[in-house]
Amino acid sequence: MKFTWTDEQKAFADSLESLLSSADTVGAARAWADDDTAPGLALWNRLAEQGVNALVVPEEAGGMGATAVELVIAFEALGRHGVPGPWVESAAFLPAALGSNPLVGELAEGAVGTVAFAPHTPYALDADVAAHAFVIDGGTVASASAGERKHSVDGTRRLFTPVAGDAVSTDGDLAAAFNLAALATAAQLLGAGERLLAEAVAYVKQRRQFGREIGSYQAIKHKLADVRIALDFARPLINGAALAIDGPDAARDVSAAKVHAADSAYLASRAALQVHGAIGYTQELDLSIWITKVRALVTAWGTPAVHRSRVLGALVAAEA
Known part of the structure; x- marks a missing residue:
């Protein structure tokens, strides 16, 4: 089977590459590691305007209703340019995990989200800057806040022990x-x-x-x-x-x-x-x-x- 991008996917990839190539992603990553999140959040908002946060969010929830192929295109670009932030949590995991919860629409618009999902990811990435943080335990989704800071070999991965709050109503597929x-x-x-x-x-x-x-x-x-x-x-x-x-x-x-x-x-x-x-x-x-x-x-x-x-x-x- 020969896999090729459509013209729309090529245009999407080109637009992301143009944006990230012109941005100081290295500076944003270094500042993020030093707890200066302003440059990284500014870049986050620019990428949100490009639709990265809304890719796999259904159209009826305010998203783009794109496929996993577009998700892969976006995340390869994020990895290639070393963009900091809880992108996997916000743009990939939470839209599917929260299902029809209205918070998905906020994530699609660019709100920062993060989640701790033990044992695969026991700490909440960048929970201190997240508008919506969650912790999942045994299939139960609850709101969370940032607890104790944990060290990562990657300085841009700012990890926090989640402090669980109230249960959140979801119908997503974990x-x-x-x-x-x-x-x-x-x-x-x-x-x-x-x-x-x-x-x-x-x-x-x-x-x-x-x-x-x-x-x-x-x-x-x-x-x-x-x-x-x-x-x-x-x-x-x-x-x-x-x-x-x-x-x-x-x-x-x-x-x-x-x-x-x-x-x-x-x-x-x-x-x-x-x-x-x-x-x-x-x-x-x-x-x-x-x-x-x-x-x-x-x-x-x-x-x-x-x-x-x-x-x-x-x-x-x-x-x-």
């Missing part, structure tokens, strides 16, 4: 919401992996050692080629999962995509770190934004073990 969140995270990982590879390729073309560009050495060419192959294999898995998100094999396909996207992006982060040498270990280098983000996203919305278990379970059930 399983479907989890699949969308895992798929969006996989797309973010793909985008981050692509950015890391691009940064690594650009660097090895500039850095010279023993009178020649280090990118001319066969060992480095092979290392970066392995990353290119891994990312190229992740993309069809993610696109396939997006197309099958409403089908009977959604859990299997999403988990396969998340596992391979995580492995590929992590491979990209290691390769980028190695070719940059000692400077790659410094926080001052912008590369660190994507290296730490990948490390955090590998286990976000389901660890590799969880998703491998879901794939195995689906295969075993198919053989039974």
